[in-house]
Amino acid sequence: MKKEDVKYGAYVQILKEELVPAMGCTEPIALAYAAAKAREVLGEKPDKVRIGASGSIIKNVKSVIVPNTDHLKGIPAAAAAGIIAGRPEKELEVIADVSMTEIEEMKDFLQNTEITVEYVDNGITFDIIVTESKGESSATVRIANYHTNIVLIEKNGKILMEEKVEGEKEEGLTDRSLLNMKDILDFARTVDVEDVKEVIGRQIAYNTAIAKEGLEGDYGANIGSVLLMMEGDNIRVRAKAMAAAGSDARMNGCELPVIINSGSGNQGMTCSLPVIEYAKELNASEEQLYRALTLSNLVAIHQKTGIGRLSAYCGAVCAGAAAGAGIAYLYGGGYEEIAHTVVNALAIVSGIVCDGAKASCAAKIASSVEAGILGYNMYKCGQQFYAGDGIVTKGVDETIKNIGRLGKEGMRETNVEIIDIMVGEGCR
Known part of the structure; x- marks a missing residue:
């Protein structure tokens, strides 16, 4: 993608708007x-x-x-x-x-x-x-x-x-409908790293710091630490544990900042920390890491565009699939590998509901990252989910569109029921 392309400037601006x-x-x-x-x-x-x-x-x-x-x-x-x-x-x-x-x-x-x-x-x-x-x-x-x-x-x-509020439009923000998987990958491969270095570099520093604090401290249910004790210290576990530990800390009073994605710190950590861990494991260059994170962040935003900022659909699912895409990229994956990773991951965990921000978010994050990793390894092993398998349809962007429909429209009443359960019938 060339710098003079409209989408190039838009994608850079979307990252600046979201990764704050x-x-x-x-x-x-x-x-x-x-x-x-x-x-x-x-x-x-x-x-x-x-x-x-x-x-x-x-x-x-x-x-x-x-x-x-x-x-x-x-x-x-x-x-x-x-x-x-x-x-x-x-x-x-x-x-x-x-x-x-x-x-x-x-x-x-x-x-x-x-x-x-x-x-x-x-x-x-x-x-x-x-x-x-x-x-x-x-x-x-x-x-x-x-x-x-x-x-x-x-x-x-x-x-x-x-300012007039017209439905759930996000006035003042760059048009997210410009996002699609082929162009996101093209952008990630060709972007001048200097154009994204500040926002991505800040995400690496902030989110790594809070994840380490989550592992070292006593926050919530300590899901990150439990994962390491339960499953051992290998890259697949560390990828899940770091993302979960960041959430452990953030949901339970840690006073360190995070870099968010799609309005969510949990999603910002989920689509970044596993990719950072895999980059370390694979001895990836700084440039490779920045490109992988550019990809994972934009894939997460692309998925969330159709769902909206808040929904009964757990946003960690989208971020976990995005992390899988970033990991596939680090392994040298092209469009087919990355697209199938996202579709496979969404097919696995697109039933997790959001019942508010709290300690158990960390466990949902771990499950979503696991799905992203499994989604990639399925494709490496010649396995995949096909169009017609539930909400999966032909083409990754079309499957993402189905996810948007499910999260925004299909789970609207689910959201009402969850709120009623949590805070009483007065919230209907």
């Missing part, structure tokens, strides 16, 4: 960002906070520890963190710098402030509305469709900024 740093699970951080922005607009600490959230936001914030809060959990904690310690200009690193004094102030704020949370259904999956009040003054901030997309800022009833 985030502190903690991205849904509570998005909520903290909205709360911090509302505090900034209000101009003072509120004495009343009202939070409206779509069901998928409620699901993904309910059980995860908010970083830099001394292990506080849940929607009120995320909002309090943003209000007390948030730096809205830092977006998804909004609560990266928090003092012990601010943590104590958060706890006091939670105990002594009226904070109400209500389910809202405005026809979109990703919706956060934070209204903060102090006496007669109030400020409202709304984020819709993706984590940093502020669409409304209002103060004392006066609209300061408003």
Whole structure:
């Protein structure tokens, strides 16, 4: 692919838009960002906070520890963190710098402030509305469709900024429909590495650091460590263990940032860390690693485009298949090997549901990475799943389209049921 091609510039920009740093699970951080922005607009600490959230936001914030809060959990904690310690200009690193004094102030704020949370259904999956009040003054901030997309800022009833929300379109982002498997591979093979070096290099550094912390520390169910103890220290296990350990740490209060993919830190780690481990094992050059990660990241984004940011379909499945594609590339695989790896992986694990962000995400990540590795080795051994085998159809892009349909439309009611189970019938 030539630099002057429209898709070349678009693919570079998509990577820059998606591979950004985030502190903690991205849904509570998005909520903290909205709360911090509302505090900034209000101009003072509120004495009343009202939070409206779509069901998928409620699901993904309910059980995860908010970083830099001394292990506080849940929607009120995320909002309090943003209000007390948030730096809205830092977006998804909004609560990266928090003092012990601010943590104590958060706890006091939670105990002594009226904070109400209500389910809202405005026809979109990703919706956060934070209204903060102090006496007669109030400020409202709304984020819709993706984590940093502020669409409304209002103060004392006066609209300061408003963007029309048209369904689940991602206004302001590069057109993801330009992605397809043949062009992604062409781009990965030919991209000037300097054009992606900053974003990919940062992903390698950040995600490796948090994975190592996950293995060394005591986080959640310690899935990464369990895998190494249970299965031994070989490359297949390390690939799964590193990705799982990163999630162990991130879901359970680690204060290191990650580089996300498709709005998710878990997906960012899943499509990168196994590829990094295989590159080490194979003594791949830095350039080979950067190209493999360019491929895996774009394959993950391609799959998630049809599904959307939040769904009942576990995003780790897409990222695990993408990791398999990156691993196939490192072994010298061409289009056929990479395409069949993705299709095989999706055929294996496209039934894992997302029941919110929490410790068990790490185990789902391990299963998804295993599927990616198995998908590649199936093809190496002359085995594959064929069109007509369930949701598999002819062509990798068409199979990915089926996955998008399944995750977005087919599992819509599943998502409602999961939310009802988790947080009660009031969220219907």
